Structure formats: C-alpha cells, structure tokens
Amino acid sequence: MAEQWQLEGDYVEACNCDVTCQCIWLEPPDDNVCTVSLVWHIRDGRYGDIDLSDLSVGMLVSTETGVMFAPDTGWNVVLLIDEAADDDQRAALEDIYFGRAGGIFAPVADTHVESAEVATVPVTFDRNGADLSVEMGDVVSMAVVGKRGFNEDLGTISPHPLTKSREMQTGKSTTATVTYDDEFxxxxxxxxxxxxxxxxxNA
Incomplete structure (x- = not known):
C-alpha cells in the first residue's frame, strides 16, 4: 500500500501556447502539440515518514498531436529531481510524480504516459511575488512575470488541476528553454x- 503524501509550495509552468494554455478548457494547444516544463518547489512535504521539504521537482512533457488530456493522447515525460534529494527522497518523489502513490498523477500515468525517464539536476528556484526564476542544471532555464489586467490586478485561471484550490495566476515567460535531448x-x-x-x- 502506498504511503500517504502531501506537498505544499510554489509552482510554475511554461508552455508553447501563445497567450493562454488551452488544455485548461480541453482544447488543442497551439501547433496541436504541447511542449511544457513544469516545476514544483516543495516548501513543506512528506511521503510517509520521509521529509520532502525544500526540494524541487521538474517535469518535461512532449505530447502527441491532439488535446493534451484526451484519453488517446500520449505523453513522453522526463522527471527532473533535485540533486539535493537523498536516495529515499528521490524514490519517494518518483513514486509521487509517476503516479505510483495515488493522487492527481495516478490517472495521468495510467492514461497518458507513453515513456518516462528520470534525471538528477541541481536546482535554483526563486520567487518574489509574481516574478519567478528557475534553473535546473543545463536542462531548464525559466523566468516568468505575472500578467496584470484592468486595475493592475493579477490574472487568475481556473480550473487548474495541479492545486487543491484549482486556481493559478497567469504569467508570461521571458525565458523558457529546455535542452535535454532531440525530443526535449x-x-x-x-x-x-x-x-x-x-x-x-493523495488523501
């Protein structure tokens, strides 16, 4: 039986869609494929008795053509784990993010993931309000600024699946590069x- 786990912290993603990611509304992404980097900085987290606080995890996703969350759309995935994680922490993060420990990632793994691999990288994650920057070794470089609209209010998006509140803020990447292999x-x-x-x- 999988251990109970819970994670809280900061999240940021950057994708190939021009203005807003259509995956939220189950519509095809720009160019009919999704190339996205997702990064979680865990401020407070546990997997059973294993402390996961102050670690970061990245996920690179490259999809087949079509709606990202359509049942027949396959994903190729690379999981990037903070090199600061010890063996137990790394195993716990793999269990969580590959869906073996239940929660939101379980149906994703069962339905979409066609191939998956893991790499360990050094991570720098900085957040100052609506400004975020991430460096994951030589693989991911990301800088994001919040997008504001009327009355200088920061935009929000819902329903976003990757947090309990279902709400995220809208932003724009000033830098969003990935260099891993030919596909990624x-x-x-x-x-x-x-x-x-x-x-x-997961509970």
Missing amino acids: SWDVSENNSYFGDFELA
Missing part, C-alpha cells in the same frame, strides 16, 4: 505561463 529541446520564451501556490495530496 525547445525555446518557448515569450509565451504562456501559469504559477502560484500549490497543495497536493
């Missing part, structure tokens, strides 16, 4: 980003 190599700078606080658990 892109520059989607100056495009859509979502970010905010996240809270996830």
